[in-house]
Amino acid sequence: MKKMSRRAIVQALLALPAMSLLRSRPAVANSDEIAPDEIAPGAIARDEIIEVNGWILRRSDLA
Amino acid sequence: MIFDSHEAYKQAGFKPKVCILGSGPAGTTIARKLGAAGIPVVVLEAGSREFSDQSQDFYRGTTVGDFYFDLDVTRLRFMGGSSNHWAGWCRVLDKQDFEPKAWAPDTGWPISRADIEPYLGEVHDILELPAFRPDVPISDDIRWVQLIKSPAVRFAEKFADELDRSRTIAVVLNTYATELAGDGKRVTGARLWSSGQDAGTFTADYFVTCTGGLENSRLLLWSNRRSNGGVVPNAAALGRYWMEHPTFEGGNAILANYGEFEVDASNEAFFSPTPAAMERLQIMNFGIRLIETPYPNVKRLIADLACTAPSMAEWMSDQLEQRLRCAAQLYVAWEQAPLASNHIELSKTDVDHAGVPRIELHWKKSPLERRTLLEGLRLFGTTLAQTNLGRVRIADWIGNGGDYPTNEETAGHHHMGGTRMGTDVSKSVVDANCKVHGMDNLYIGGSSVFCTSGQCNPTTTITALACRLGDHLSKVIAV
Numbered sequence: 255m256k257k258m259s260r261r262a263i264v265q266a267l268l269a270l271p272a273m274s275l276l277r278s279r280p281a282v283a284n285s286d287e288i289a290p291d292e293i294a295p296g297a298i299a300r301d302e303i304i305e306v307n308g309w310i311l312r313r314s315d316l317a
Numbered sequence: 318m319i320f321d322s323h324e325a326y327k328q329a330g331f332k333p334k335v336c337i338l339g340s341g342p343a344g345t346t347i348a349r350k351l352g353a354a355g356i357p358v359v360v361l362e363a364g365s366r367e368f369s370d371q372s373q374d375f376y377r378g379t380t381v382g383d384f385y386f387d388l389d390v391t392r393l394r395f396m397g398g399s400s401n402h403w404a405g406w407c408r409v410l411d412k413q414d415f416e417p418k419a420w421a422p423d424t425g426w427p428i429s430r431a432d433i434e435p436y437l438g439e440v441h442d443i444l445e446l447p448a449f450r451p452d453v454p455i456s457d458d459i460r461w462v463q464l465i466k467s468p469a470v471r472f473a474e475k476f477a478d479e480l481d482r483s484r485t486i487a488v489v490l491n492t493y494a495t496e497l498a499g500d501g502k503r504v505t506g507a508r509l510w511s512s513g514q515d516a517g518t519f520t521a522d523y524f525v526t527c528t529g530g531l532e533n534s535r536l537l538l539w540s541n542r543r544s545n546g547g548v549v550p551n552a553a554a555l556g557r558y559w560m561e562h563p564t565f566e567g568g569n570a571i572l573a574n575y576g577e578f579e580v581d582a583s584n585e586a587f588f589s590p591t592p593a594a595m596e597r598l599q600i601m602n603f604g605i606r607l608i609e610t611p612y613p614n615v616k617r618l619i620a621d622l623a624c625t626a627p628s629m630a631e632w633m634s635d636q637l638e639q640r641l642r643c644a645a646q647l648y649v650a651w652e653q654a655p656l657a658s659n660h661i662e663l664s665k666t667d668v669d670h671a672g673v674p675r676i677e678l679h680w681k682k683s684p685l686e687r688r689t690l691l692e693g694l695r696l697f698g699t700t701l702a703q704t705n706l707g708r709v710r711i712a713d714w715i716g717n718g719g720d721y722p723t724n725e726e727t728a729g730h731h732h733m734g735g736t737r738m739g740t741d742v743s744k745s746v747v748d749a750n751c752k753v754h755g756m757d758n759l760y761i762g763g764s765s766v767f768c769t770s771g772q773c774n775p776t777t778t779i780t781a782l783a784c785r786l787g788d789h790l791s792k793v794i795a796v
Contacts, residue, residue: 308712
C-alpha cells in the first residue's frame, strides 16, 4: 500500500461525517421548510455554514 | 458567388453597396441579411476555404501581463472564421449584463437585452438551437442556468452553397483588407493585399468590419494611424476595455443526489449568481460548470473520497483496477470588469507579411475578479450546504490566494471589447447601432462591440447583434 500523507488522512476524517450525513438524510429542498418541531435544541448553531480546509460545510457535519 | 481571388472577383464586374470584412459568424450573418434585402454586398475574407499555416501566421502576436494563449492559436483565419473551432455553447447575455453595476466602473450598455430579443428567432435557426429556457433559482443567491450545447455551426460549411448561389452576395477569398482610409467623416476605401502583394484600393458606400474581437482593433488602430485619425475620429477607447472569460477549475463537490440537477448530454450543469447576490457581494457575473461523473455504488463512494483524500482514493481505485476521479468537478468562468488598461496595441517591432504591425495584447485579471471567483464558489457552496444538496470544496490555490494556474483552461477563447458600444465617445467607439462615432459609413460587427462580457459564451449574442445590425443597415440604405 502506498504511504498516505497525514494531510490526506486528516482530509478523509474531516469529510467522512459529511459523506455519512449526505447518504443517511433525505435532501431538503429548502432549509426554511424544516418544521420547527424538527429542529433540535442547538440545531441552529450547529447548522451555521463554516469553511474548513476549503470545504463549505454545516457545522453539524462535524458533530 | 464565391471567388477564390480578388483577380477573379474583379472580372465579374460586381458592384457592391456594402463591403464586409471577415466571413465569421458576424460577417456572414450581416451579409445574408443584406443579401436577403436585395442589397449587393461583398465579403472580403483574408483566408481561403481551408486552414493554412501561411494564413494563420498573420495572426501571430504577443501578450503582456497575465498568461494567455498564442494569438495565432486562439482564433482562425479562413472562411467561416473562428466558428471553425467553436465548441458550440450557446446562451444570450443576461438582462442584467446590459445594465450598469454601480460597483464596477464602465459597465452598462446603451441598449438592453430587449433590443436584441426580436432577433433570437433568427438566431435559433442560424445556430440550430432548441428553445431557450428560463433560469431556475435554487436559492436566493444561485440559479441554474441553461447553456445549450449546440451542433456548433461552421458558418462556411453551412452557408457556402447559399452564398455561392446568391446573386447579391459576393464572397472574395484570399483578400486581406490591410487598412481603411478615411477623412474623418467617411471611409473612402480599403487597401487590399492579395496573392502576396498589394492589390489596390477597394471602394463601397458602406464598410462593416467583422474581423474578430482582436483583429477589429488592430485594423482600426492601424487605419487610424495611417489616415491621421480619419477612420476613428474619437479614438480614446479604441483597442481598450478588452475582455475574456477567465476559466479555471475551482474545486469539486460531493452531491447528495447526482440526479438533482438537470445536466446536459455531457453530464454538465451550469449555475450563476442572482442579480441580488451580485449586488450584495459587489462581484461580477460568473458561471459554475458542474461536471458529474455518474459512478454507481462503491465506485461512487471512492470517487467522492477522491475529493477529500486523493491518495487514499487512488489506492482504492488501483485495487479495483479503475481510474476514478472526484465525482463532481467545478469549473468557474467569470465576467471581467471592463478596464481601459486591458488593451490592444500595435507592435512597435513586428509586422506581418503585408507590413501591418502585429498585435501586442495587454491583459491582466483584476482583484475584483479574484474576489468574484472566491465569493462565487462560496455562494455556490453555501447554497448546496444550506439546501443539503451537497458540499463544495474550494481549490487550495483559490482559498490561499495563490497564483492562477497556467496548466488549465485559462480562458474561453472569447475576444471581447476593443471597439465597445456606448454614448460617451471618450469611452466607446461605436454607437447603439454599431456605427463608429463620427463616421457616416463605418460599422462594426462582432464581440469587439461588447461593453461587458457577462459570464456566457459570446457567439449567440454576436449573432443576435449581427441580425440587428443587418436590419439596421438595410433600413439605412433603403432610405
